[in-house]
Amino acid sequence: MNAPVQLLNTKITSSDLAAVDRPIDEARGMPNPAYTDQQCFEFERDYILAKNWTAVGFVDQLDHDMVRPLDFMGLPILLTRSKDGELKVFHNVCSHRGMKLVDEERKTTGLIVCPYHSWTYSVQGELKATPHIGGVGVHTVQGFNCENRGLKEIRSHIWLGIVFINLNGNAPAFDEDAKVAMERAKSLMGEAGETALRAPASNGSLIMEVECNWKLAVENYLEAYHLPFIHPDLNSYSPLSEHSCEIHGEKTAGQLTTTFDPKLDSENPLPMFPQWDPERIRNGDYPVVYPNLLLGFQANHIFAMIIHPLTPTRSREELAIFYVGKGASDPVFDEARKANLKDWSAVFSEDIGPCERMQIGRQSPGYSGGSFSPKLDVCSHHFHKWIARQYIDNASGVFDSEL
Ligand code: FES
Numbered sequence: 001m002n003a004p005v006q007l008l009n010t011k012i013t014s015s016d017l018a019a020v021d022r023p024i025d026e027a028r029g030m031p032n033p034a035y036t037d038q039q040c041f042e043f044e045r046d047y048i049l050a051k052n053w054t055a056v057g058f059v060d061q062l063d064h065d066m067v068r069p070l071d072f073m074g075l076p077i078l079l080t081r082s083k084d085g086e087l088k089v090f091h092n093v094c095s096h097r098g099m100k101l102v103d104e105e106r107k108t109t110g111l112i113v114c115p116y117h118s119w120t121y122s123v124q125g126e127l128k129a130t131p132h133i134g135g136v137g138v139h140t141v142q143g144f145n146c147e148n149r150g151l152k153e154i155r156s157h158i159w160l161g162i163v164f165i166n167l168n169g170n171a172p173a174f175d176e177d178a179k180v181a182m183e184r185a186k187s188l189m190g191e192a193g194e195t196a197l198r199a200p201a202s203n204g205s206l207i208m209e210v211e212c213n214w215k216l217a218v219e220n221y222l223e224a225y226h227l228p229f230i231h232p233d234l235n236s237y238s239p240l241s242e243h244s245c246e247i248h249g250e251k252t253a254g255q256l257t258t259t260f261d262p263k264l265d266s267e268n269p270l271p272m273f274p275q276w277d278p279e280r281i282r283n284g285d286y287p288v289v290y291p292n293l294l295l296g297f298q299a300n301h302i303f304a305m306i307i308h309p310l311t312p313t314r315s316r317e318e319l320a321i322f323y324v325g326k327g328a329s330d331p332v333f334d335e336a337r338k339a340n341l342k343d344w345s346a347v348f349s350e351d352i353g354p355c356e357r358m359q360i361g362r363q364s365p366g367y368s369g370g371s372f373s374p375k376l377d378v379c380s381h382h383f384h385k386w387i388a389r390q391y392i393d394n395a396s397g398v399f400d401s402e403l
């Protein structure tokens with residue numbers, strides 16, 4: 001490692017990153033600019049989220065023939081669904097003069113018309129019409145090939161009803177890249193678990209905006225240390241002492257509890273995964289799939305929370321709960337689903353204040369990186385190390401440094 005090098009204007013140095021990679025009892029966390037600085041935000045977009053498989057939404061948010069624009073850390077992208085239900089993701093830019101194509105979620109007839117000069121695309125991305133391109137009333141022009149001028153597709157994949165994108169197109173195949181997380185999910189829900197998952201028509205989702213950098217929301221989920229202080233109710237039946245930190249793989253880590261309450265003694269208990277291990281009926285498993293997906297597995301439901309980075313200091317948290325088979329739709333479980341969403345909403349709402357106050361703390365010249373509990377911050381440190389590694393591996397040629 002060379003002498004400390006300042007990376008552009010960010011004040012992140014190679015020694016800051018080396019400090020993150022030390023043994024946990026002497027390690028520092030990522031320095032303040034990683035949480036506050038626009039250049040760092042864009043670096044993370046281009047070299048962390050774009051290079052990995054990043055969660056951007058849920059399939060069920062999009063009916064057939066719907067289009068849904070999204071802001072991906074400043075880049076316009078577009079989710080489309082055909083009348084057959086096929087989902088694709090594109091750059092949301094017209095190939096004529098580069099106008100942002102779609103600016104609100106809407107139903108289509110299977111076609112998307114650019115508002116500027118009416119070039120028309122199918123929801124599968126093909127360029128179908130170029131009115132007046134050859135002069136008034138002439139809709140073709142020699143040498144112009146529509147086949148090469150469709151929408152630019154972004155590599156995408158669906159798992160557990162979650163839409164992932166790999167914006168730069170070079171990540172390993174999703175099944176390989178997320179193998180550890182997929183195996184973990186299968187070991188909990190059973191082979192047939194994924195196909196049994198259903199999204200309820202109501203009381204199954206939640207969106208919250210948080211004034212913090214996306215990584216703080218992830219880090220907060222990676223530790224149960226704060227449980228007795230921030231979630232006293234949850235801690236009363238699922239105490240910190242019954243949680244453990246589990247490192248599953250290079251990009252997956254999280255908490256495990258053995259005292260989740262699936263409310264089996266209620267009047268209409270929600271149906272459970274048929275293959276869930278009866279010995280582990282009270283287990284709750286909470287892995288983070290890096291970079292931005294928080295998962296929760298319980299015997300009778302799972303949830304997924306996507307952390308959408310909006311700006312260096314603002315994020316949107318989008319939660320979806322999935323139930324087992326009729327657990328999602330049978331009216332007999334309406335109350336159970338309502339109560340379940342209420343419970344998780346309470347827990348996630350309690351986390352907002354601490355995340356926002358950590359964000360404020362990152363403006364302070366009296367703090368940069370902090371320190372970790374060698375016992376209770378193991379997963380948080382694992383995530384910090386992964387982030388630092390992405391900076392180190394990608395800084396060459398991006399930042400004028402000798403990392
Ligand atoms: S910019 Fe879209 S048709 Fe011209």
Ligand SMILES: [Fe+2]
Pocket residue numbers: 220221226230231347350351
């Ligand atoms: Fe929490």
